Amino acid sequence: MKTNTIFLSPDEMPRQWYNILADIKMNPPLGPDGKPVTPEMLAPVFPMNLIEQEVSTERWITIPDEVMNIYSIWRPSPLIRAVNFEKALGTPAKIYYKNESVSPAGSHKPNTAVPQAYYNKVFGIKKLTTETGAGQWGSALSFACSQIGLECKIYMVRISFDQKPYRKAQMQAWGGKCVASPSNETNAGRAILAKDPNTPGSLGIAISEAVEAAVSDTTGQTRYALGSVLNHVMLHQTVIGLEAKKQLEKTGDYPDIVIGCAGGGSNFAGIAFPFVSDKMHGKKVEIYPVEPIACPTLTRGPFVYDHGDTARYTPLLAMHSLGHAFVPPPVHAGGLRYHGMSPIVSQLVTENLLTPKAVSQIDAFKAGVLFARTEGMIPAPESNHAIAQVVIEANRAKETGEKKVILFNLSGHGLLDLGSYEKYFANELDNYAISDEDLAKSEAVFKDFPKPQLLKSI
Amino acid sequence: MKTNTIFLSPDEMPRQWYNILADIKMNPPLGPDGKPVTPEMLAPVFPMNLIEQEVSTERWITIPDEVMNIYSIWRPSPLIRAVNFEKALGTPAKIYYKNESVSPAGSHKPNTAVPQAYYNKVFGIKKLTTETGAGQWGSALSFACSQIGLECKIYMVRISFDQKPYRKAQMQAWGGKCVASPSNETNAGRAILAKDPNTPGSLGIAISEAVEAAVSDTTGQTRYALGSVLNHVMLHQTVIGLEAKKQLEKTGDYPDIVIGCAGGGSNFAGIAFPFVSDKMHGKKVEIYPVEPIACPTLTRGPFVYDHGDTARYTPLLAMHSLGHAFVPPPVHAGGLRYHGMSPIVSQLVTENLLTPKAVSQIDAFKAGVLFARTEGMIPAPESNHAIAQVVIEANRAKETGEKKVILFNLSGHGLLDLGSYEKYFANELDNYAISDEDLAKSEAVFKDFPKPQLLKSI
Numbered sequence: 001m002k003t004n005t006i007f008l009s010p011d012e013m014p015r016q017w018y019n020i021l022a023d024i025k026m027n028p029p030l031g032p033d034g035k036p037v038t039p040e041m042l043a044p045v046f047p048m049n050l051i052e053q054e055v056s057t058e059r060w061i062t063i064p065d066e067v068m069n070i071y072s073i074w075r076p077s078p079l080i081r082a083v084n085f086e087k088a089l090g091t092p093a094k095i096y097y098k099n100e101s102v103s104p105a106g107s108h109k110p111n112t113a114v115p116q117a118y119y120n121k122v123f124g125i126k127k128l129t130t131e132t133g134a135g136q137w138g139s140a141l142s143f144a145c146s147q148i149g150l151e152c153k154i155y156m157v158r159i160s161f162d163q164k165p166y167r168k169a170q171m172q173a174w175g176g177k178c179v180a181s182p183s184n185e186t187n188a189g190r191a192i193l194a195k196d197p198n199t200p201g202s203l204g205i206a207i208s209e210a211v212e213a214a215v216s217d218t219t220g221q222t223r224y225a226l227g228s229v230l231n232h233v234m235l236h237q238t239v240i241g242l243e244a245k246k247q248l249e250k251t252g253d254y255p256d257i258v259i260g261c262a263g264g265g266s267n268f269a270g271i272a273f274p275f276v277s278d279k280m281h282g283k284k285v286e287i288y289p290v291e292p293i294a295c296p297t298l299t300r301g302p303f304v305y306d307h308g309d310t311a312r313y314t315p316l317l318a319m320h321s322l323g324h325a326f327v328p329p330p331v332h333a334g335g336l337r338y339h340g341m342s343p344i345v346s347q348l349v350t351e352n353l354l355t356p357k358a359v360s361q362i363d364a365f366k367a368g369v370l371f372a373r374t375e376g377m378i379p380a381p382e383s384n385h386a387i388a389q390v391v392i393e394a395n396r397a398k399e400t401g402e403k404k405v406i407l408f409n410l411s412g413h414g415l416l417d418l419g420s421y422e423k424y425f426a427n428e429l430d431n432y433a434i435s436d437e438d439l440a441k442s443e444a445v446f447k448d449f450p451k452p453q454l455l456k457s458i
Numbered sequence: 459m460k461t462n463t464i465f466l467s468p469d470e471m472p473r474q475w476y477n478i479l480a481d482i483k484m485n486p487p488l489g490p491d492g493k494p495v496t497p498e499m500l501a502p503v504f505p506m507n508l509i510e511q512e513v514s515t516e517r518w519i520t521i522p523d524e525v526m527n528i529y530s531i532w533r534p535s536p537l538i539r540a541v542n543f544e545k546a547l548g549t550p551a552k553i554y555y556k557n558e559s560v561s562p563a564g565s566h567k568p569n570t571a572v573p574q575a576y577y578n579k580v581f582g583i584k585k586l587t588t589e590t591g592a593g594q595w596g597s598a599l600s601f602a603c604s605q606i607g608l609e610c611k612i613y614m615v616r617i618s619f620d621q622k623p624y625r626k627a628q629m630q631a632w633g634g635k636c637v638a639s640p641s642n643e644t645n646a647g648r649a650i651l652a653k654d655p656n657t658p659g660s661l662g663i664a665i666s667e668a669v670e671a672a673v674s675d676t677t678g679q680t681r682y683a684l685g686s687v688l689n690h691v692m693l694h695q696t697v698i699g700l701e702a703k704k705q706l707e708k709t710g711d712y713p714d715i716v717i718g719c720a721g722g723g724s725n726f727a728g729i730a731f732p733f734v735s736d737k738m739h740g741k742k743v744e745i746y747p748v749e750p751i752a753c754p755t756l757t758r759g760p761f762v763y764d765h766g767d768t769a770r771y772t773p774l775l776a777m778h779s780l781g782h783a784f785v786p787p788p789v790h791a792g793g794l795r796y797h798g799m800s801p802i803v804s805q806l807v808t809e810n811l812l813t814p815k816a817v818s819q820i821d822a823f824k825a826g827v828l829f830a831r832t833e834g835m836i837p838a839p840e841s842n843h844a845i846a847q848v849v850i851e852a853n854r855a856k857e858t859g860e861k862k863v864i865l866f867n868l869s870g871h872g873l874l875d876l877g878s879y880e881k882y883f884a885n886e887l888d889n890y891a892i893s894d895e896d897l898a899k900s901e902a903v904f905k906d907f908p909k910p911q912l913l914k915s916i
Contacts, residue, residue: 003468003527003530004530004531005468005530005531007465007467007468009465010461010463010465069461070834072461072462072463073462073463073538073833073834074834080531084605102560104834104835104836106873143834146830146831146832146834147542147834165876165877165880166624166873166874166876166877166880167876168880169876169877169879169880169883170836170873170876170879172879172880172883173827173830173831173836173872173876173879174830174831174836175831369631372604372631372632373604373631373632373633374604375531376528376531376532376562376601376604376605377562378562378628378631378632414631415564415624415628415873415874416624416873416876418623418624418625418627418628418631418874419623419624419627421627421628421630421631422623422624422626422627422630425627425630
């Protein structure tokens with residue numbers, strides 16, 4: 001039978017994650033004293049086995065059997081040739097996409113939620129805390145904890161908690177306990193509520209509450225989990241790109257261009273890093289992280305030392321940043337509303353191994369709707385940004401007549417984001433382009449911090 | 459790698475649907491004069507190629523290549539051994555489920571929406587009209603029309619239109635035009651709005667509008683499409699059971715019990731009919747359609763001639779019915795809120811080939827939440843009814859120690875129904891058991907209609 005889907009059998013699944021820290025040098029995270037942080041300083045927040053993984057430079061790290069078993073609920077995920085989308089664009093390019101929307105939580109997030117829950121369990125932890133904005137990460141961690149057997153507590157930004165009751169119910173269906181943040185359950189939350197009882201909350205506040213809840217459990221059996229940015233999160237996501245490489249091998253194609261949307265960087269890293277490694281070893285391939293013009297961390301933010309959170313609880317990370325005080329405009333791609341970027345992705349940009357792109361919210365939805373009408377899947381608003389860049393590349397190939405092979409990551413479906421599509425159809429979306437003055441103001445917060453070195457690994 | 463999923467390769471996909479009309483006798487649909495309806499009478503509503511399929515008694519009907527190509531977006535669907543669910547129930551039974559939630563629309567409905575759109579297109583039709591209650595069928599038909607290249611117009615029951623904006627946006631993402639019913643676009647709609655401008659609408663009204671919109675297009679290029687009940691709909695859904703049989707063969711198991719939820723009967727027919735055929739030919743297997751106690755068509759309604767719609771536009775169908783005036787209580791499984799039942803499923807019940815069951819709404823959600831927490835998928839409220847019966851059978855196996863093999867159909871996911879889960883968690887659900895008096899009153903509407911014969915095919 002003719003099919004546009006390139007399947008992998010379960011036996012062909014990658015059994016190891018690819019650790020790109022084997023290939024590159026990195027500026028270390030710095031503590032409040034300006035010196036590199038030690039593993040011990042992170043021990044109250046993360047379990048030691050994950051801290052070790054965070055700094056490991058082993059090239060291949062074996063995926064534990066229990067994680068493989070849970071991955072098998074939805075993995076290997078399909079690689080699909082977007083034939084109808086190609087036809088609609090009239091392009092000679094071949095467009096392939098990796099469909100990460102097939103997980104129970106509907107995105108790539110469970111790829112790291114499951115191993116994070118697993119390593120915590122192995123370390124003897126009973127409960128995980130986390131924050132969530134729009135709800136993708138909170139629901140993925142709830143799913144993972146239900147599979148592994150951990151309690152899960154999620155601090156969800158108040159405005160999203162009220163606007164998106166479906167997400168809360170989804171977490172609850174998997175046994176996760178979700179409260180609106182700021183809450184009355186933490187010192188951080190109570191302090192903010194005392195000042196402003198009607199605050200809509202923020203990711204920065206929610207992180208503060210989740211970290212406080214983890215470190216203040218006197219039994220020592222609670223830890224905090226993060227869904228992006230950190231090295232071990234990028235590591236776990238490489239299963240996406242490793243599968244995609246095997247699937248592409250079956251077609252005889254190798255990508256000229258690899259594309260993923262980038263907020264904290266995790267789905268992008270997942271599809272891209274195995275190809276970045278090829279590129280370092282001489283292969284010719286263009287690799288584009290795509291962000292919203294409303295939050296242009298890689299395209300307009302400098303490579304600096306800055307905090308990962310608004311409240312400055314985290315170490316200083318060497319990364320592209322718009323400043324930890326930057327509040328991104330309310331674009332519907334909630335997963336791309338982050339002031340900073342994965343330090344590894346940032347380092348690869350400084351080495352010119354990646355070429356960042358930015359697209360507007362309206363172009364993103366326009367591309368996403370064309371994709372839905374031709375390929376059948378309704379993409380998440382985040383994924384629409386990758387698709388908009390695919391459209392640009394496909395149109396360029398049409399002009400030049402080049403038969404480019406384009407691979408992109410469909411990071412998630414948009415079924416719990418259909419409200420944003422409704423606003424698109426009603427012409428109620430804004431692009432939220434931001435001014436140089438606003439950026440300069442936001443970036444002022446890190447001007448006195450140490451400067452990272454411009455390392456070259458290759 | 460260990461996996462609980464039994465895959466089929468695309469080459470192993472069934473190339474034909476199974477037509478159970480080759481095995482059984484049926485009472486014919488009757489017109490207003492009490493005589494069997496002719497194909498010509500249905501020609502303004504359906505294209506003649508589908509009308510021919512509706513009455514065909516060919517045992518195997520080839521799936522057109524273009525339909526196969528679109529099926530390949532999500533088919534073959536996975537068959538999964540629910541190992542974690544078995545463990546949580548402590549049952550010796552083996553539980554397998556066919557996961558129909560993997561389609562772009564999130565349910566089994568595209569299995570018939572795609573061929574219906576295809577046959578209309580081949581017949582020269584440009585546009586399809588339909589009704590939708592909660593939105594599953596309307597979104598499936600929108601998806602199918604976007605793939606095949608037809609216009610699609612959906613009349614959505616007003617109260618659902620207002621309560622479930624996500625469904626409307628989903629249809630729109632695929633290019634479907636969805637209006638609240640009653641609308642100002644049809645005589646039927648205008649007449650009702652004139653009497654009651656604030657009416658919440660009903661499926662009966664929406665059907666009237668969709669049929670009127672189809673037959674009143676003077677170009678003759680518009681037809682109406684129905685998502686359940688009719689013979690050709692059941693036929694298309696048999697791809698579910700045919701795939702499941704092939705997948706089960708790989709495990710060496712054959713089901714002792716086959717279970718599906720039943721509203722109009724289509725997902726149930728899909729999983730069950732290939733096994734019903736085996737049973738007719740001597741195989742030992744129990745087959746249970748499961749309905750809500752709030753709408754007990756098969757378990758408490760008689761086998762009679764009745765209309766398929768409230769407004770009495772359809773022919774008289776020989777089926778189990780609670781009376782065409784019956785308004786089912788507002789259970790959240792909108793797809794199971796139908797007064798009648800597929801005539802084929804009804805006929806098979808009169809022949810004792812099927813054993814209908816009914817479960818309460820609260821038991822259904824309780825079972826669905828256990829399933830979500832163990833297997834990872836959040837089921838549709840409709841599917842929860844099948845799962846509740848699986849729990850009953852698994853517990854019985856636990857008591858008797860029998861290693862029963864249970865197969866059920868997961869007809870769809872519950873991501874656009876999470877509001878109902880929220881009500882379950884808040885203890886706000888009602889079971890809506892109904893009284894004998896209410897049923898007797900509803901059933902009075904067909905007391906003067908002709909009586910169907912109690913046929914025995916085998």
